[in-house]
Amino acid sequence: MPFVRIDALGAGPDRLDALGRAVQDALVETLGVPPDDRFQVLTGHDGTTGSLRYGDYLGVHRDEGIVFVAITMRSGRTPDRKRAMYRRIAELAEDYAGTEPRNMFVTVTENDSIDWSLGDGLAQYAPAGNGPAGASGAS
Template identity: 70%
Template sequence: MPFVRIDAIRADDKRLEALGRAVHDALVEAIGIPADDLFQVLTGHDGTRSMIRYGAEYLGVHRDDDVVFVAVTMRSGRTAEQKQALYRKIAELAEEYAGTEPRNVLVKITENESIDWSFGDGVAQYARADLRGGGIS
């Protein structure tokens, strides 16, 4: 169950939807999450009541105001290769779906454990499945 937050400057509803779809499709393709495992918060920043600050040249990558921040929280267990494939696929699909150049896509992954998730009803559903020996991804 990845939980995704996307923050983007000058992003209208159409661009936000395209970025969300790009990240979700990349998660499905690169690390095999189920297609219906969709939990995202998408936020556009117009600069009047919110702000995004970024290093325009950090690590030699030139960024501009089309920058997009993608934060993915998911359970631990993916390999370095899977994460690299995910980064590449997110950047590729962000360009294809939303016209966002790969240089402007920053991705951060935070990992946690089964007990750290509740999908409602005040229950840690993944933790229960782990106790039963069930395999939820």
């Protein structure tokens, strides 16, 4: 279950929705994420009360169309699948939101099953009593 944060400069609700759809569709296509497994925080920055900073690091020229995408997910995907995901996010962001691929800055942070609670105060992916990941500790 990926958790996605998208921050975009000068983005209103329609562009943010398009970017969110682009990322979700890419996750479904490249990583096999279920279509209804969509948990995203979408934030537009107006340049006055909130802004984004960026540079031309590694020779990629970015501009005011910059979009930062931070994906947190359980570990286990291969480097090739991640490369496919990055490529597909950039393609779909261009198709859906008109965002140039050079302006899509994507990071992935991976963790373990025990690092997720999807509600009700439970570790649904690592319930207590299921070995080391779900073992309950002494109080």
